[in-house]
Amino acid sequence: MFDLLCYVQLTHSEKHRGTNRGNGSFGSTKIAMARPATRRNRFFWELIVAFMFVVSAAVFQTFHFFNNAWLVHTNGSYIYQRGLGDDCVKSGEFSDGIKCTSWLDGEYSTFVINGQDITASDVVPPSTGLRLARVLMIFSVLLYLFIIFSLFFICVKRNLKVQKLLCGVTVLLVFVNVFIIFIVMADSSEPFIKTMKYCSLGSAFYYFLLSCLLFWIGSAVHFDSWIDVYDNIHTNDLPMGLLGHIRRNVTS
Structure with missing residues (x-):
């Protein structure tokens, strides 16, 4: 009788331990299944926030590309502005407040026509650096478009x-x-x-800095993309033998 009772208790304890192990493995499975879903949700919201920051940066940069107050001279009530493509004179004496001409106008510059006691020889032509900055600004707008469409595509379908x-x-x-x-x-x-x-930096330049800040924040927000790319590059740099060993361990 004692032996029978011991056998029943032993059998019951084994079943209880087996049930606990089963519940533990089931719980682990649920956690493992929940983690990828959490990562996907986090990745999705990273892209949404990044998209908003990058679009805001692109709008700021494009709008202020046409803002002529990149470089500024002030002389009394007259403000002389040089943008990335146009020169302007701003004064309360003008009916519309501002007079502008293109860089290509040369001797018909607004500085000469609408400025105070300024001759054509006083006006310095736009430097090679500013002309290059204009080209780079146009190029950067195209890069913004590519980045925005890429963020949208990855948000729909994650693609390495x-x-x-x-x-x-x-x-x-x-x-x-x-x-x-x-x-x-x-x-x-x-x-x-x-x-x-004296020549000072105008408001357009500072708005450009703000657009850069928004873009850098937006680029840092989708950090899971950077992690995916880094992991892929790091994996490709591993020796083939070591890579095969890692894959065998993962699949086993």
């Missing part, structure tokens, strides 16, 4: 090739924007009207 292109173009645009910043700052050290001593 598109993520690689997105990260590569993002790095390129960062370098382009930084180069534009240095070009404009370098040009601000020299007056574009010889009779005036």
Whole structure:
């Protein structure tokens, strides 16, 4: 009788342990299934936030590309502005407040026509740096379009090739924007009207800095894309023997 009771207790305890192990494995399975879903949701919201920041940056940069207050001279009530393609004179004495001409107008510059005591020889032509900055600004708008469409595509379907292109173009645009910043700052050290001593950075330049900040934040937000690309590059750099060993361990 004692032996029978011991057998029943042992059998019951084994079943209980088996049930616990089963429940534990089931719980682990649920957690493992929940983690990929959590990552997908996080990745989706990263892309949404990044998309909003990048679109805002693109709008700021495109709008202020046409803002003529990149470099500024102030002389009394007259404000002389040089943009990336146009020169302007701003004064309350004008009916519309501002008079502008294109860089291509040469001797018919608004500085000469609408400025105070300024001759054609006083006006410094736009530098090579500013002309390059204009081209780079147009190029950066195209890069923005590519990045925006890439973010939208990845949001719909996660694709490693598109993520690689997105990260590569993002790095390129960062370098382009930084180069534009240095070009404009370098040009601000020299007056574009010889009779005036000081040239300052205008509001368009500071709005451009704001657009760069928005873009850098937006680029950092979708950090899972950067992690995916880094992991892929790191994996491709591993020796084939080690890579095969890792894959066997994962599948076993």
